[in-house]
Amino acid sequence: MWSLAKEYWGVIRRPSVHFSLGFLTFGGFIAGIIFWGGFNTALEITNTEAFCVSCHEMYDNVYQELKPTIHYTNRSGVRATCPACHVPHEWTNKIARKMQASKEVWGKIFGTINTREKFLAMRRELAEREWARLKANNSLECRNCHDFGYMDFTRQSPRAASAHEEFLVSGEKTCIDCHKGIAHELPDMTGVPGWQ
């Protein structure tokens, strides 16, 4: 084992006999573009709605619930896709979330929520995970589109404006504290603060 490692170290350490420095430099450069580009392209493919709903767990449950909401269809035609809310947009956090998502691959393989009944039984746990994530990052994924700095309270209904003035401006609450269940149906809300 040790001798094998020593041999490989020797190969890496020794100057190249057959290949020129230019070939190795430019070859490495091009290979870098291909690998890095390929990695990012694959990453972005997993970051599309089509990829998310290609599994029946997502298509039959959460995607159907999203459809009648304002985040799917509305007067101006601007819409949120799955990763707009569920994946951080900034690179480092996105990679961190993608690593966590390997657990979801595990769930897919072992069929954790592969029936409607299993999904409903787990809905509260899954929802709580998302609530906790959004609470921890101060509803960052909401604010990627709904920027508080550009919110015109005079254009909101009096009820919404006064609630936002009291709780959002003061920083007492963040979006997810009040706006739960806006894109998907709610689980049993027993014991959730603010709900009966």
Add this chain to the structure above:
Amino acid sequence: MKTYAFIIALTTAAAAAWAAEPIATLRGPTPLVEQGAAPTMPKVSNEDLRRLRNYPEQPPTIPHHIRGYQIDLNANKCLSCHSRRATVDSKAPMVSITHFMNRDGQFLASVSPRRYFCTQCHVTQQVTRPLVGNDFIDIDSVLSDQN
């Protein structure tokens, strides 16, 4: 025989006169065999102001949007503002005390299951003209007119 003929003639004339008169129906002037154009969907009134009740027992109408409000076994979006504990933050009117009563008139700790589904009685209003006229006047107007 003559009398019969007279009655038949009279009935026919009456039927003809009745048929000639345009009948006001909710489906409009479109002939029965044709499909009329669908009316535009009116906007939901969202002015957030309490509305006058026409009589004391009337369930108050909802003065705001309730699009996507979930009311089922799992959650009740209305109660997240109108429940007793939520009204301090939301400043919404508390759900009426009658809603805590069961059918024997006993008060329960929370909203009675038979009063849980808000939209059975409470509805939004739309910004549109009524389909039929209404000359309802409330009891106060009736009493003041008598004096």
